[in-house]
Structure formats: C-alpha cells, structure tokens
Amino acid sequence: MNDNRDQLPVVVGVDGSEAALGACRWGATLAAARGAPLHLVHAIPPFPWFSPTALALSSENLDKELHQVGNAQLDEAEAVVREERVSLPVSRLLVEGPVPDVLADRSEHAQAVVLGAHWSGPAGDMLLGRQTIRVINRARCPVVAWRREPFAAADGARPIVVGVDESDYATRAAHHAFSYADTLHVPLVIAHFWSMYAAVGLGYAAAFVDWDAIQREKQQWIDALIAPLAKEYPAVTVHRVCADSTPARGLVGLSKTAQMVVVGSRGRGQFVGAVLGSVSQNLVHHADCSVLVVP
Numbered sequence: 001m002n003d004n005r006d007q008l009p010v011v012v013g014v015d016g017s018e019a020a021l022g023a024c025r026w027g028a029t030l031a032a033a034r035g036a037p038l039h040l041v042h043a044i045p046p047f048p049w050f051s052p053t054a055l056a057l058s059s060e061n062l063d064k065e066l067h068q069v070g071n072a073q074l075d076e077a078e079a080v081v082r083e084e085r086v087s088l089p090v091s092r093l094l095v096e097g098p099v100p101d102v103l104a105d106r107s108e109h110a111q112a113v114v115l116g117a118h119w120s121g122p123a124g125d126m127l128l129g130r131q132t133i134r135v136i137n138r139a140r141c142p143v144v145a146w147r148r149e150p151f152a153a154a155d156g157a158r159p160i161v162v163g164v165d166e167s168d169y170a171t172r173a174a175h176h177a178f179s180y181a182d183t184l185h186v187p188l189v190i191a192h193f194w195s196m197y198a199a200v201g202l203g204y205a206a207a208f209v210d211w212d213a214i215q216r217e218k219q220q221w222i223d224a225l226i227a228p229l230a231k232e233y234p235a236v237t238v239h240r241v242c243a244d245s246t247p248a249r250g251l252v253g254l255s256k257t258a259q260m261v262v263v264g265s266r267g268r269g270q271f272v273g274a275v276l277g278s279v280s281q282n283l284v285h286h287a288d289c290s291v292l293v294v295p
Contacts, residue, residue, distance in 0.1 A: 005141075006179075008111040009039040009091070013103055013135075016073040019116025021080050023146040026290070027114040028081045028088055033183045036111060037089035040077050042070040043102040044095070070094045099131040104138035117145040117284065117291070132284055136265065136293045142176055145284045145291045149259060158259035158289070159187040159239070163251045163279065164225060169264025173294040174225060177262040180292065182233045186259065191241040192222055193250035218242050248282040255287035262292040 012027040014020050024040065031038040044066050074092045081090055095102055107113050115132050136143045149158065162177035164170040174190070181188040219242055226238060243250060255261050263280045283291045 005111050006034045007036050008109060008141075009037045010034075010112050010114060011039045011041055011103065011106045011110040012077070012114045013099065013116070013131075014040050014042045014073050014077045015116070016069070016076070017116055019146070019148070020073075021077060021116070022148050023114045023116040023144070024077045024080055025084065026144070026146050027112075028085045028090075030112065030114075030180075030183065032085050032088050034111070037091060038081060038085075039106065039110070040074055040081075040090065040092040041102060041106055042074050042092075042094050043097055043099045044070055045098055046096060067094065100134035100138050103135045104140070107139040107141045107143075110141050112142045112144055112292075113139050114144040114146055117147045133281055136280065136284070139295060142292055142294045144260075145293070147287065147290050149289055157186050158257065159189050160184070160260045160262060161189040161191055161251065161254045161258040162262040163191050163193070163247055163264075164222070165192065165247075166221070167264060167266065169266050169294065171225070171264075173262050173264040173292075174229060176292065176294050178229045178233045178236055180260065180262070181236045184259075185235075187237040187239060189239045189241055189254065189258070190222055190226060191251060191254055192218055193241075193243055193245045193247040194218065215242065247279045248286075251279065251283055252286050252288075255283065255289045255291075258289045260290045260292055261287055262294065265293050265295045 010027045010031040012020070012024050014024065024038075028038050030036075071094055074094060078090055078092060081088065093106075103113050103115075113135065115135060117132055132143075132145050136145075160177055160181045162174050164174055177188055177190075219240070222240055222242060226240075230236070230238060241250075241254065245253075251261055251263070261283055263283060265280055280291070280293045284293070
C-alpha cells in the first residue's frame with residue numbers, strides 16, 4: 001500500500017531450513033522493491049522445549065551450542081541474501097523466546113513477517129513450519145507463509161490471487177493484494193466463492209432461485225470493490241473469478257497456478273462468503289503456493 005508502512009522492515013524468520021532460506025530470498029526481493037530494510041530473526045525457544053532426559057549436554061553447554069547454531073544459521077541466511085542483494089540494508093537478531101512471541105513482537109514495527117512453510121514431516125518447536133499458524137494468529141502485520149512453487153510459469157508471471165467476501169478483513173486483503181501485485185509487477189485475480197446450497201440448504205427449492213441474478217449481483221459487488229483500488233493501482237492487470245464453490249476448495253484450486261494467495265484472517269460466515277479464519281489455515285497447510293494472511 002502507498003503509505004509509510006511500506007518503508008518498515010520486512011521481517012524473516014530463520015531456522016536453518018531450505019524453506020527459511022527461500023523465504024529470505026523472497027523477503028529480500030520484496031524489501032528491495034519497496035526500498036525497505038530486511039530484518040532476519042532467529043528465536044531460541046526457552047528451556048526446556050524438549051525432554052531434559054534426552055540431553056547429551058549440560059544446560060549451560062546446550063545454551064552456548066544453541067546460540068552458536070543460531071548465529072551460524074543467520075550467517076547462512078545473510079549470505080544467501082547478499083548473493084543477489086549486495087546493497088540491501090540487512091539487520092539480524094538472535095533472541096531467546098518462543099517463536100510466536102518473538103515474531104509477534106517484531107511484527108509491531110514491520111510491514112510483513114515472512115516464514116518458510118514446510119510441506120510435511122515432523123517438526124519441533126525449532127522449525128517454523130509448525131509455528132506458522134501461531135504466528136499468524138498473533139502478528140500485528142501481514143504474514144507470508146512462503147512456499148516454493150512446484151514449477152515455474154511459462155511466462156514467468158504467475159498471478160497473485162486474493163479471496164474476498166463482504167468482511168472488512170477481506171477488504172484489507174484486497175488492498176494488500178493490489179499493492180503486492182503492483183510491487184512485483186504481476187497480474188491479480190480477484191476471487192469470490194460462495195456455496196449457496198451448503199449455506200442455506202435449499203434442496204428442491206433451488207430450482208426456484210434466480211442464480212443468474214445472484215451471479216450478476218456478486219459481479220457488481222466485485223466491480224464496486226475493485227473500482228477505487230484499480231484507480232489507485234492503474235498498472236495492475238485484474239481478472240475476476242466468481243463461482244459457486246467452497247472458498248477453501250476454490251482458492252486451493254487457484255493456488256496451483258498462482259505465486260501467492262492473499263486472504264484476510266477472518267470473514268463473515270459461509271452465507272455471505274468465506275469463513276476466512278478456517279480458510280486461511282486450510283491454505284497455509286494445503287495451498288500449492290505462498291499464502292499472505294492479512295490481519
């Protein structure tokens with residue numbers, strides 16, 4: 001969005017994983033495009049985050065070892081960023097505390113928090129993939145669950161998709177989606193999914209509903225939502241998707257050909273749109289691309 005918040009740091013959680021390194025690269029791209037600094041953060045969970053009986057080191061030596069490992073992971077993350085962004089302002093923080101608490105604290109003065117989203121496999125408290133939902137629930141700024149695209153787009157310009165309903169959360173999500181599409185120079189897809197059958201249980205009465213009229217009404221609502229944003233971001237190419245489907249299923253489907261799906265953290269319920277609290281969690285776990293959750 002075109003305000004001073006775009007000058008705040010992009011915060012990236014670092015945990016030594018390949019997903020986190022990918023998140024660092026993406027976060028550096030965003031920061032460079034917006035003329036903002038990058039802030040790398042590694043959190044050491046408080047003792048004991050594991051079974052004390054499993055310790056091979058004394059607590060004092062373990063604390064020293066964890067700090068060394070954390071600094072090494074920050075070194076690696078900064079080196080990855082410097083490979084492509086030599087002049088980008090980069091700061092780093094090694095701090096003790098639960099990952100969600102640490103990143104929520106940093107989110108107070110950030111434009112975005114970026115986390116590497118792990119596809120699957122066991123992960124303890126040191127791995128951010130297990131902490132993503134907790135961070136999203138506590139952050140004061142948008143959170144990106146970064147995920148590597150399974151394959152590159154033929155034209156190199158996968159779109160950003162934003163899921164919208166009539167809630168204020170979704171309206172804010174649309175603002176951020178336009179801003180990101182403008183920053184990254186990619187198309188934007190505005191998607192509105194609604195499942196009338198499931199919402200009201202029409203049964204045989206569905207035959208008496210004017211579905212074409214409902215479709216037109218929803219298209220008009222989307223046009224009204226887009227109008228001021230298109231004026232603010234004239235360079236963004238916008239496409240519309242309005243369909244009868246559950247929001248989670250529809251957005252996961254669109255994620256297969258997108259570079260990012262943007263959603264609000266909550267919505268207004270199934271009858272008028274998506275229950276974005278559950279939809280956002282579904283996307284973090286199942287989307288085929290990165291997910292931006294806007295509080």
